[in-house]
Amino acid sequence: MxxxxxxxxxxxxxxxxxxxxxxxxxxxxxxxxxxxxxxxxxxxxxxxxxxxxxxxxxxxxxxxxxxxxxxxxxxxxxxxxxxxxxxxxxxWENKLRALLLPKVQGGLPPPRRNNRLADALAARPVACAGAKPPASSEEHALRAHASFSAEERLRQRDFDTLSADEWRTLRHLIRARCLPLASARTRRLKAASHGNHADLRASARQAVRAGGDWTVWKYRARVERKLPLVLLLDISGSMSSYSRAVLYFCHALLQSRERLQVFLFGTRLTHATRALRERDPDVALAQLSAQVADWSGGTRIGETLAQFNRRWARRVLGARATVLLVTDGLDHDPGGALADEMARLHRFAHRVVWLNPLLRYGGFTPKARGVQAMLPHVDAHYPVHNLESLEAFGRSLREAPPGRAPERSGQPGMARSARPATTQGAIRWS
CATH class of the missing domain: 1.10.150 (DNA polymerase; domain 1)
Known part of the structure; x- marks a missing residue:
């Protein structure tokens, strides 16, 4: 103290x-x-x-x-x-006496706990440069055995099996290893110290100021802009643990000023980008769980996609935006509009990437009706069930080459989705 x-x-x-x-x-x-x-x-x-x-x-x-x-x-x-x-x-003595006094019920609520502040206060103090460790006359016998580190085990643990302490460690790992997204060159030019595009106007102004000396030239270079992402996250009961891990990942991207829009869907659609801009991820998730009425409820993928296509698609799916659809495909909507809405979403977006936690099973087959309706309209189908798969997907977003979307004639997503490349190795973008 x-x-x-x-x-x-x-x-x-x-x-x-x-x-x-x-x-x-x-x-x-x-x-x-x-x-x-x-x-x-x-x-x-x-x-x-x-x-x-x-x-x-x-x-x-x-x-x-x-x-x-x-x-x-x-x-x-x-x-x-x-x-x-x-x-x-x-x-502290007066505080101890105050604890013995009767408490008044119905007072002010306790202050909101900040986990980042608690971690910072709990950190061990750094030893001084000239300080010596305290001498100890006792002898301690150490017994060590070879084992993997806790972090290495956590990278391969399923999100649905983590404890509260492991969730806290996972949050720090995601924040420390979050990589910036890929960027693409635009047609706009900006002033640069060197390059292949000579700026004649700026060079002429410089020559006038230098008395007619054209030895110093000005250049312009292409502006690089990060590619936008739109996340559609399933928050139903079967996706509770996986949605929480993906939201930690999205929070780290938003804190890095990435171009990301986050939408949550269960039985309705909720725009969650503003709430995730809170500095503390635990506070942001607590606010979302209190605001979203359909958290850990049912799933109506077709109806929520129809709402997204009508209200948000033209706003957020410009400039070669990639849609990340995180769901297990278990749709409870009795209607058959899921295939039509997925086809419409596929036409709006530059790419549609499906992150499915059910791919953690080696014998996964698309038997559910919702999965069969969605597979023909996705460009890639990847697992997202542990930290290792989430890190691999983050690296793919950083290393994704800026190219045109593939032709969408027939059923282009079925061949790629039936045998996902990520189940056996690194993620490859086609």
């Missing part, structure tokens, strides 16, 4: 107390571990700011640190929670 700040106000030219400086540096590390963009120079600025205020006033300390360590309004909530937990009141 950090040391209580001294009530005396130091002069502007005096150095802050050594213990206070250590606590401020540790507090900056906690904020960095919680996800705030925090450089090492922020600690120096914070110590300088504390030298101009009265350290005995807690509100002034909070305001000074917030002015230096936060740069956006959405960062203030996380800063306030970290300040309350880190700079605790050391008067």
């Amino acid at each position: 950090p040391t209580q700040p001294t009530p005396a106000r130091p002069a502007a030219d005096e150095k802050p107390p050594p213990m206070l400086a250590r606590n401020v540096v540790h507090f900056v590390r906690v904020l960095r571990g919680a996800g705030l963009p925090m450089a090492s120079a922020r600690a120096v600025d914070a110590l300088e700011a504390l030298g101009h205020i009265d350290l005995g006033r807690r509100d002034d300390v909070r305001a000074a640190l917030a002015a230096v360590l936060t740069a956006a309004p959405d960062e203030r909530e996380l800063f306030d929670a970290a300040f309350t937990l880190f700079w605790r009141d050391p008067d």
Whole structure:
């Protein structure tokens, strides 16, 4: 627990107390571990700011640190929670007495727990450069046996069999290994220091400023833009665990400023992109589960695809967008509109990729009516049941060559879907 700040106000030219400086540096590390963009120079600025205020006033300390360590309004909530937990009141004896007093029922709800902040506070402190480990006179016998690491085992575990602690570890692994998406060159040009396209206007202006000297030339290069993705995620009861893992993956992509639109469907369609822009993925998923009424319910794929084609397809499926359809294909809709809506979606999108957790079974055969209706209208059919398959699919999105979509005459997706390449090796885009 950090040391209580001294009530005396130091002069502007005096150095802050050594213990206070250590606590401020540790507090900056906690904020960095919680996800705030925090450089090492922020600690120096914070110590300088504390030298101009009265350290005995807690509100002034909070305001000074917030002015230096936060740069956006959405960062203030996380800063306030970290300040309350880190700079605790050391008067623990009075708190113990307060616990013995009767509690008033119906008070304010407890503050929302932030898992990223809890992980940052639980991290082990970094040892000082000159510090020596404590001497111990006891002898400990160590017994070790060769085994795979927990991370390696987790990469091959099915999402439906993970515990709560494993889900937490999985979230950090997905965030650490999320790769940027593929990009494609556009027809637009931008100013560049070198290239194959000479900018005559800029070169002429430069020559006029240089007194008629044409030795310095200006160039223009093609603008590269990331290819957009549209995710249609099944949140029915049979897809609960797999949908949660895919949402962690989508949250990491959105935090990386990727061009991604996320839609959830069960018995109705829900646009979830704005909710997933929350910094903490657990908070984002909790908000979605509270807002979406059909979470872990039934599935009506045909009806929700019809709603997407009517309301959203022309808005989000431009500029060579790829549709990622994550579902097991078990449709409960008695109507036969699924095949027609899949064909319409196939005409709107540049590519339609189906991620099916049922492909984890080696003897998978398309016997369900919904699977048979969807297979002829997809360009690729991949598994998504563990971290290894999700990472392979993420690498394929990064390495996907920007080419034209294949011709869609007859049933082009059936031959590719019947024998998915990902069940036996790396993902290949055709």
